[in-house]
Amino acid sequence: MILEVAILNVKTGQSTAFESAFRKAEPIISSMRGYISHDILRCVESSDRFILLVRWERLEDHTEGFRNSPEYLEWKRLLHHFYDPFPIVEHYSALQTVSA
Amino acid sequence: MILEVAILNVKTGQSTAFESAFRKAEPIISSMRGYISHDILRCVESSDRFILLVRWERLEDHTEGFRNSPEYLEWKRLLHHFYDPFPIVEHYSALQTVSA
Numbered sequence: 620m621i622l623e624v625a626i627l628n629v630k631t632g633q634s635t636a637f638e639s640a641f642r643k644a645e646p647i648i649s650s651m652r653g654y655i656s657h658d659i660l661r662c663v664e665s666s667d668r669f670i671l672l673v674r675w676e677r678l679e680d681h682t683e684g685f686r687n688s689p690e691y692l693e694w695k696r697l698l699h700h701f702y703d704p705f706p707i708v709e710h711y712s713a714l715q716t717v718s719a
Numbered sequence: 720m721i722l723e724v725a726i727l728n729v730k731t732g733q734s735t736a737f738e739s740a741f742r743k744a745e746p747i748i749s750s751m752r753g754y755i756s757h758d759i760l761r762c763v764e765s766s767d768r769f770i771l772l773v774r775w776e777r778l779e780d781h782t783e784g785f786r787n788s789p790e791y792l793e794w795k796r797l798l799h800h801f802y803d804p805f806p807i808v809e810h811y812s813a814l815q816t817v818s819a
Contacts, residue, residue, distance in 0.1 A: 641814075659814060660814065662811050663811065710764065
């Protein structure tokens, strides 16, 4: 499992519109090959900040499969205009077991 | 539920030692009042970067209960010397339902 992490800074005052747009965009990502689950949450300390966590089976399901898909164009159209600055997206994987 | 999010930048070359120390520290946080669950994952793009996600019942379970506890001193002793810079910790909560 790969966890995609994106901290999303939404333009001031547009958070309600962003939340509505995100609800429309959710079925797009949920339908992609390799998608497992996602969470979207709002920051307690900064009300125009969100975190998007998406669990993928493999890194390439996000970086190649989703980003090169026709569906990604609609995802971008719905969401990308809300962000300032544009988010840095990172990926995380479970730790190897280490001896104590 | 409140999600605590901390991006942890570990000093170069100390990630294996950090992982071992984190395994020792896990029972500390897991035993705290209001703790639900946590994940620790390693960044694919930056091998000395980790993300810690902790789910708490209430914000205060982390910001007051844990941080003011005697156990937090041991948590700090085990882990804080690995970080550079010291992490900014944020909290996130689920979205309110919005109309589409």
